[in-house]
Amino acid sequence: MTSAQIIVLATPVFLALIAFEFAVGLARRRNTYRLNDALNSIGLGVMSQVVGVFTRLFTVGLYTLAYEHVALWPLSASSPWVWLGALIGYDFCYYWLHRGGHRVAALWAAHVVHHQSEDYNLSTALRQTSSGFLLGWIFYLPLAVLGVPPLVFGIVALIDLLYQFWVHTQQIGRLGWFDRWFCAPSNHRVHHAVNDRYLDKNYGGILLVWDRLFGTYAPEDAREPCVYGTRAPLRSWNPLWANLQVYRDLALDSWRTQAWPDKLRVWLKPPGWRPADVAAKWPRPVFDLKRFQRSGRYDPRISEQAAWVAGTLFAVVLLLTTIFLWNAHRLAPWLMAGLALLIVGLLWAVGLVTEPAADVSSDMGSDMRGDTRRDGRRGVRGAEGAARDTAPAAAYASVADAPDSGHERVRPR
Ligand SMILES: [Zn+2]
Ligand SMILES: [Zn+2]
Numbered sequence: 179m180t181s182a183q184i185i186v187l188a189t190p191v192f193l194a195l196i197a198f199e200f201a202v203g204l205a206r207r208r209n210t211y212r213l214n215d216a217l218n219s220i221g222l223g224v225m226s227q228v229v230g231v232f233t234r235l236f237t238v239g240l241y242t243l244a245y246e247h248v249a250l251w252p253l254s255a256s257s258p259w260v261w262l263g264a265l266i267g268y269d270f271c272y273y274w275l276h277r278g279g280h281r282v283a284a285l286w287a288a289h290v291v292h293h294q295s296e297d298y299n300l301s302t303a304l305r306q307t308s309s310g311f312l313l314g315w316i317f318y319l320p321l322a323v324l325g326v327p328p329l330v331f332g333i334v335a336l337i338d339l340l341y342q343f344w345v346h347t348q349q350i351g352r353l354g355w356f357d358r359w360f361c362a363p364s365n366h367r368v369h370h371a372v373n374d375r376y377l378d379k380n381y382g383g384i385l386l387v388w389d390r391l392f393g394t395y396a397p398e399d400a401r402e403p404c405v406y407g408t409r410a411p412l413r414s415w416n417p418l419w420a421n422l423q424v425y426r427d428l429a430l431d432s433w434r435t436q437a438w439p440d441k442l443r444v445w446l447k448p449p450g451w452r453p454a455d456v457a458a459k460w461p462r463p464v465f466d467l468k469r470f471q472r473s474g475r476y477d478p479r480i481s482e483q484a485a486w487v488a489g490t491l492f493a494v495v496l497l498l499t500t501i502f503l504w505n506a507h508r509l510a511p512w513l514m515a516g517l518a519l520l521i522v523g524l525l526w527a528v529g530l531v532t533e534p535a536a537d538v539s540s541d542m543g544s545d546m547r548g549d550t551r552r553d554g555r556r557g558v559r560g561a562e563g564a565a566r567d568t569a570p571a572a573a574y575a576s577v578a579d580a581p582d583s584g585h586e587r588v589r590p591r
């Protein structure tokens with residue numbers, strides 16, 4: 179069975195748990211879902227899986243190549259200790275990749291997709307990047323050197339990813355000792371928060387021990403509710419733009435600066451760092467949590483008809499994706515490419531339908547101030563409106579306004 183097929187089998191479970199979390203939220207009058215945001219997050223997960231079918235050949239190929247040539251002592255896939263060691267080793271490498279993903283701009287450009295949602299629920303877990311294949315593989319090469327067979331590597335990678343699904347919820351509170359040892363809802367909420375005290379914390383995938391060992395652990399504090407999203411809000415439902423947003427900003431700063439070393443530094447420095455000449459000429463406001471909260475979440479209103487169109491298109495996407503992922507390994511390349519393009523095109527159309535023309539300008543990084551005053555308004559759909567009306571305000575007040583940084587810690591996350 180291919181890993182794409184395992185994802186297909188897991189999808190109904192994911193969707194059922196999302197429906198369950200939504201029902202629990204309604205029952206508790208603490209709904210955390212908006213339809214437009216959930217469609218966008220799940221759509222980005224679909225896109226990352228579809229793109230992953232093509233890029234997996236690249237990442238698994240490179241891993242296998244490294245294993246065949248530099249493994250110090252090939253380990254046996256029949257030993258349970260090898261599996262356990264590989265899982266812990268993978269989780270360790272994941273910690274450093276994830277930490278790099280928040281501290282190195284070029285890596286953040288890929289990882290940002292997971293953080294763009296201004297809500298926090300199980301659909302956020304599915305929100306994954308489509309460009310992680312570019313640099314992510316480098317972080318796992320030590321496992322190839324240690325002799326972890328490609329098959330074991332592929333499966334522990336999947337376990338690490340699937341584990342992280344359940345932690346993306348606000349319906350589960352703190353879990354005592356568990357929160358200090360394992361990635362869990364409470365400590366992962368902290369990871370997704372833009373509040374100063376929570377920024378760049380809790381990177382662990384399964385084990386949170388790495389954060390405590392390497393000084394990046396922060397527990398959730400009830401007095402400081404998490405505010406979700408990124409400090410440079412996406413403010414768009416376009417899945418292509420979601421994947422390109424930070425690359426475009428970095429490329430622009432790198433192009434504009436007159437200082438040659440800075441052209442490279444832009445990509446290696448922490449996100450939000452900008453060359454002095456570029457920051458002086460094209461300044462960006464410093465991040466301010468209060469203003470950020472006042473601006474409200476991105477939530478363009480659309481007609482009920484448009485919502486139905488989006489929902490129908492999305493159902494077609496799910497159907498096509500199931501067919502694609504299940505059969506990808508035996509489809510002709512032209513058919514694979516055609517289906518993939520169709521799926522991505524339909525996802526883009528879903529974004530377009532849920533994002534009125536007036537809001538599309540935000541895509542190109544223009545000042546969205548005029549469009550940000552949406553807090554307190556009911557969305558067109560029940561779930562959307564309910565979220566805002568019943569949630570604790572602080573938990574939902576969210577990103578907006580301030581498009582990223584100046585120089586210091588005013589970066590997106
Ligand atoms: Zn992260
Ligand atoms: Zn997460």
